[in-house]
Amino acid sequence: MGREGMRAGDSDRQRVADQLKSALDEGRLDLNEYDERVQRAYGARTYADLDGLLDDLPGTVPPRQSQMQPHIPAQHPAAVPVGKAERGHSGRHTFQSALTAFLICTLIWAVTSFTSGHAQYFWPAWVLIPVIITGVGAFTERGRRGR
Structure with a gap:
């Protein structure tokens, strides 16, 4: 052809x-x-x-x-070998980013609740889900690295 x-x-x-x-x-x-x-x-x-x-x-x-x-073709990030130092940093960095987003959302919730005069529905709890998931991932990665 x-x-x-x-x-x-x-x-x-x-x-x-x-x-x-x-x-x-x-x-x-x-x-x-x-x-x-x-x-x-x-x-x-x-x-x-x-x-x-x-x-x-x-x-x-x-x-x-x-x-x-x-x-x-682009390689999938999981297929690229990563050094030990980079693995732990990546999980910690993701966890810190998710935690920062949760804290910012909680601050916004607190300000809006305070200005309205009563506690609003705590919607930042939905943002807490990725924090927990990335925290567990970072924790288990740290445990694997220690072995």
């Missing part, structure tokens, strides 16, 4: 749309032609569908003449 038959990705379609927008801003395309080409670009399934949308515009590289770059 040649390049023309290969599926175009979102980034390929967006790159062509960006180049068309530049051509519109420069006055090289009128609004109707820009709209028609952008619709074709976003509707493109293959590189062949993108061909011809930029051919008559100066300073653009048509998709079929551009160099293909291999896709490098």
Whole structure:
């Protein structure tokens, strides 16, 4: 299968749309032609569908003449090996962030309860759930590290 038959990705379609927008801003395309080409670009399934949308515009590289770059999949954070020092710090940092959010929400609740003259429903308790979860995770991680 040649390049023309290969599926175009979102980034390929967006790159062509960006180049068309530049051509519109420069006055090289009128609004109707820009709209028609952008619709074709976003509707493109293959590189062949993108061909011809930029051919008559100066300073653009048509998709079929551009160099293909291999896709490098992002690694999931759990798959990346982490040193022992970083593991504990990450769990502590997450716990501290969640605890800070809980304390800020509790402060907001206290101010609104005080200004209204009576205690409001303690909604920060819902924010406490992630604090407990991250605290347990940080605690168990510290226990594993100690072994």
